[in-house]
Amino acid sequence: xxxxxxxxxxxxxxxxxxxxxxxxxxxxxxxxxxxxxxxxxxxxxxxxxxxxxxxxxxxxxxxxxxxxxxxxxxxxxxxxxxxxxxxxxxxxxxxxxxxxxxxxxxxxxxxxxxxxxxxxxxxxxxxxxxxxxxxxxxxxxxxxxxxxxxxxxxxxxxxxxxxxxxxxxxxxxxxxxxxxxxxxxxxxxxxxxxxxxxxxxxxxxxxxxxxxxxxxxxxxxxxxxxxxxxxxxxxxxxxxxxxxxxxxxxxxxxxxxxxxxxxxxxxxxxxxxxxxxxxxxxxxxxxxxxxxxxxxxxxxxxxxxxxxxxxxxxxxxxxxxxxxxxxxxxxxxxxxxxxxxxxxxxxxxxxxxxxxxxxxxxxxxxxxxxxxxxxxxxxxxxxxxxxxxxxxxxxxxxxxxxxxxxxxxxxxxxxxxxxxxxxxxxx
DNA sequence: TGAAATGTTGGGGCG
DNA sequence: ACGCCCCAACATTTC
Numbered sequence: 001x002x003x004x005x006x007x008x009x010x011x012x013x014x015x016x017x018x019x020x021x022x023x024x025x026x027x028x029x030x031x032x033x034x035x036x037x038x039x040x041x042x043x044x045x046x047x048x049x050x051x052x053x054x055x056x057x058x059x060x061x062x063x064x065x066x067x068x069x070x071x072x073x074x075x076x077x078x079x080x081x082x083x084x085x086x087x088x089x090x091x092x093x094x095x096x097x098x099x100x101x102x103x104x105x106x107x108x109x110x111x112x113x114x115x116x117x118x119x120x121x122x123x124x125x126x127x128x129x130x131x132x133x134x135x136x137x138x139x140x141x142x143x144x145x146x147x148x149x150x151x152x153x154x155x156x157x158x159x160x161x162x163x164x165x166x167x168x169x170x171x172x173x174x175x176x177x178x179x180x181x182x183x184x185x186x187x188x189x190x191x192x193x194x195x196x197x198x199x200x201x202x203x204x205x206x207x208x209x210x211x212x213x214x215x216x217x218x219x220x221x222x223x224x225x226x227x228x229x230x231x232x233x234x235x236x237x238x239x240x241x242x243x244x245x246x247x248x249x250x251x252x253x254x255x256x257x258x259x260x261x262x263x264x265x266x267x268x269x270x271x272x273x274x275x276x277x278x279x280x281x282x283x284x285x286x287x288x289x290x291x292x293x294x295x296x297x298x299x300x301x302x303x304x305x306x307x308x309x310x311x312x313x314x315x316x317x318x319x320x321x322x323x324x325x326x327x328x329x330x331x332x333x334x335x336x337x338x339x340x341x342x343x344x345x346x347x348x349x350x351x352x353x354x355x356x357x358x359x360x361x362x363x364x365x366x367x368x369x370x371x372x373x374x375x376x377x378x379x380x381x382x383x384x385x386x387x388x389x390x391x392x393x394x395x396x397x398x399x400x401x402x403x404x405x406x407x408x409x410x411x412x413x414x415x416x417x418x419x420x421x422x423x424x425x426x427x
Numbered sequence: 428t429g430a431a432a433t434g435t436t437g438g439g440g441c442g
Numbered sequence: 443a444c445g446c447c448c449c450a451a452c453a454t455t456t457c
Contacts, residue, residue: 212428320428359428371457372429379429413430417457 003090003176004028007035007097008072009105011128011229012057014064014170018126021168023096029176031090032065034058036076036188039104049195049312050224050346055185057230062182070175074183083112092121098128098229101258102350103265129229130255131155131164131237134262137255144263145256146272146365152252164234195312197224197346200231202239208246214303214315215388220247221313223347226254257355260365267354269335271363276370278423282331290406291326292340294393297405298376300384301325303393310393312346317383323360324374329412331419334361362420370420373413 006023014020023030036051044051062072075082086092095116100109109125116123127133137154138144145151185192200222210218225231233251240248261267271277290296294305304318314322319341326337338357342348358364362372384390387397396402 317428324429368428369457373431373457374428375430410431413457421457 001091002028002093003031004094004096005086005090005092006030006032007095008032008058008061009034009097009100009229010227011098012054012061013230013232014061016232016235017098017229018128019096019098019124021170022124022126023094024171024174025168026094026096028093030070030096030174031073031176031178032061032070033073033075033086035079035082036074037079037108038077039079039108041076046189047191047193049193049197050228050348051190052185052193053197053224053346054228055188055190057228059182065175066179068172068175069177071179071182073178073180074188076183076188079108080111080115083115087116087119087121092116092119094122094124096124096126099125099133100129101134101262103261103268129226129233130258131233132158132255134259137259144259146260148253148256148366151256151259152249155252155255161238164237195310195346197312200225202236204244204247207244211246212317213383214318215384215386215392219315223349227347227349253355254349254352257351260355261351264365267358267364268350271361272358272365272367273363276361276363276420276423279419280331280422281333283333283336284330287330287406288326288332288336291322291330291332291337295403295406296325297403298325299387299390299394299397299402300376300380303390306393308341308344312344314345315389317379318389319356320360321374321376321379323357325376327357327361328373328416329407329409331416334358334363370424371417373416375409375413377409 004023004026006020011017011019020030020032036054041051058072058074065071075086097109100106113123132155134144137151137158139150145154198221200220202220202222204218204220206216207218207220210216222231222236226233226236237248237251260272264272291301291305292309294302294309296302296305300318301322304314304322307318308314308322323334323337326332327334334357338353341353341357342350345353355364359367362368362370380387380390391397394402
């Protein structure tokens with residue numbers, strides 16, 4: 001019997017899933033598949049909380065599928081090798097998956113597409129993780145936007161709320177009646193983590209007013225869910241009210257950076273603006289370590305880094321301040337900070353993380369000018385006046401146990417200005 | 428989605 | 443009442 005395979009990747013849900021809906025309408029029975037890609041696992045810790053989250057969500061999906069008489073096929077290893085085996089094992093008519101726009105995924109998917117094509121298997125890929133993908137929001141001359149505001153204006157003009165309403169419901173009877181043994185977490189070789197992804201909260205009525213105040217806990221905590229597709233971006237946007245435009249704007253930043261990464265994949269390794277390539281980073285390992293551990297002596301930086309280390313999350317404003325401090329005050333290459341965030345953030349997404357680090361470093365598209373240097377002490381006065389946030393994350397704050405500032409602000413500011421100015425004046 | 432340095436203004440103390 | 447000085451408050455420029 002010929003079947004189709006639906007390949008879950010970063011769309012770990014059954015409802016409002018573009019490629020899955022299409023697969024279920026194909027006329028064939030659908031076998032859902034997930035592959036733990038060893039290329040990705042290779043760079044992660046055994047107890048990475050994100051792998052644990054993926055496993056939890058796969059378990060939930062599998063339980064739903066069991067009630068439909070089906071189940072999820074789980075594989076782990078080299079993706080190409082696994083697909084070669086699948087082609088032999090099953091009579092595959094077609095393969096469905098949702099598009100992933102990251103450079104590694106695009107390369108991997110091209111390889112798999114060619115392999116399937118060589119075996120006369122049709123492949124259908126779908127837009128699912130964004131409202132508008134890279135080819136849909138372009139300037140009049142066909143080139144991509146590199147400035148956020150005009151990108152956002154075009155995005156909003158193009159956006160029609162009725163165009164995203166998904167009317168199709170899950171056609172449960174079209175799943176392949178199949179039971180494969182669902183591997184345990186231990187069988188897959190993973191270890192448990194104390195850090196958990198918390199559920200999102202769309203009760204964001206005061207988001208616009210509260211979002212800069214880290215103690216207000218005004219975040220939606222949506223980001224990990226959007227990262228792994230455990231929620232549909234379309235459903236989220238349909239639930240927003242007209243007054244949630246600041247929140248919507250943050251979702252547009254997400255798509256802005258995704259299309260930047262698509263059109264300019266070099267940003268993964270290089271400054272978007274090459275004129276900053278000559279900056280002489282200090283990259284002092286001891287200082288970098290103090291920043292990582294939240295022991296810089298600047299309370300807002302330290303509170304943020306400790307929140308990150310303990311929970312896998314950091315408040316957005318504090319991310320900017322911590323990033324600015326590393327890059328400007330310590331003159332550590334933004335790529336090192338980016339890599340640390342990539343390791344720790346539950347919501348790590350290459351496009352946003354890279355885009356925001358380049359923003360903080362002043363090297364990115366539409367970035368903060370290099371001479372805009374956050375003063376962590378001023379930011380504390382403005383955004384955590386009552387010291388609630390910093391006391392939550394720095395229990396020893398105010399006692400002799402709390403470390404003194406590792407660098408004098410005025411001195412570090414001047415040093416950063418000189419390091420950047422030297423480069424800019426050369427170009 | 429910055430902060431510091433510099434410039435301007437005006438009220439109040441004082442002789 | 444007047445001019446002078448000080449300085450806080452605000453505005454503008456600069457990094």
